[in-house]
Amino acid sequence: EVLIETKNLDKIYGTGEDSVLALKDINLEIRRGEFVCVLGPSGCGKSTLLKTIAGYIEATNGQCLMQGEEIEGPDWHRGVVFQSSTLYPWMSVKDNVEFGPRMRNLPEDEIKEIQEYFLEEVNLSGFGDKATFELSGGMKQRVALARVLANNPQVILMDEPFGALDALTRNDMQKLIHNIWKENNSTIFFITHDVDEALSLATRVVVMSKRPGRIIREFNVDFTDTLF
Ligand code: ADP
Ligand code: ADP
Numbered sequence: 001e002v003l004i005e006t007k008n009l010d011k012i013y014g015t016g017e018d019s020v021l022a023l024k025d026i027n028l029e030i031r032r033g034e035f036v037c038v039l040g041p042s043g044c045g046k047s048t049l050l051k052t053i054a055g056y057i058e059a060t061n062g063q064c065l066m067q068g069e070e071i072e073g074p075d076w077h078r079g080v081v082f083q084s085s086t087l088y089p090w091m092s093v094k095d096n097v098e099f100g101p102r103m104r105n106l107p108e109d110e111i112k113e114i115q116e117y118f119l120e121e122v123n124l125s126g127f128g129d130k131a132t133f134e135l136s137g138g139m140k141q142r143v144a145l146a147r148v149l150a151n152n153p154q155v156i157l158m159d160e161p162f163g164a165l166d167a168l169t170r171n172d173m174q175k176l177i178h179n180i181w182k183e184n185n186s187t188i189f190f191i192t193h194d195v196d197e198a199l200s201l202a203t204r205v206v207v208m209s210k211r212p213g214r215i216i217r218e219f220n221v222d223f224t225d226t227l228f
Pocket of ligand 1: 013014040041042048213
């Protein structure tokens with residue numbers, strides 16, 4: 001089942017002499033259950049593609065569809081995790097994770113249940129009452145992930161989520177996201193410029209190239225499980 005589809009997507013920032021062609025003719029499908037990694041050098045348009053799918057920015061030409069319907073603005077069905085995700089600093093870890101379910105007016109006992117379940121999923125049980133500024137970088141990214149998971153998204157969009165972490169923490173985070181993807185049958189769209197990361201996580205790798213931001217290659221990876 002195709003969840004997300006882009007058709008002949010172009011994105012041009014600005015106008016005239018200063019314009020930048022960031023995406024050129026992107027045709028991409030994300031199917032339910034896939035772990036798609038987009039690999040490419042800095043500036044090739046990866047973030048632009050993710051933000052278009054997220055609904056944060058509008059494409060210049062072409063279409064971006066979710067289950068056949070045009071994507072118009074962000075919503076809960078597409079959860080986003082950035083490299084340094086902004087947590088609500090005045091809120092505890094718990095409150096950050098409960099924020100989405102509370103916005104959706106779920107009953108209090110269900111909100112608590114969701115929060116406890118997903119903090120456990122990211123190995124942060126017992127940290128619920130901490131302030132987010134007390135946490136390490138890796139822990140913050142795990143809170144950001146739990147906060148997204150708590151909204152039960154159809155697809156999780158991740159933009160270099162482990163890029164700012166040290167090598168050991170990054171390795172732990174890769175195992176964690178792999179396990180979460182597997183256990184929950186999640187669909188993940190994951191941006192990285194790290195070839196090893198893409199090959200160890202992805203079921204499919206999409207390679208982009210600079211000037212202008214095109215997809216130059218796509219291939220399936222079928223040895224994911226042997227690496228973890
Ligand atoms: P990547 O994520 O692969 O590093 P980006 O999508 O961030 O690539 O950027 C693609 C190109 O578009 C780059 O040349 C970048 O400088 C440019 N760009 C990105 N965002 C903007 C913006 N808001 N305004 C103008 N140019 C932008
Ligand atoms: P990344 O390489 O991780 O995509 P960048 O450092 O290229 O991130 O960009 C960080 C932010 O700045 C992004 O939101 C991007 O859209 C924006 N940006 C990048 N290039 C430009 C630009 N030339 N003008 C305006 N905004 C830009």
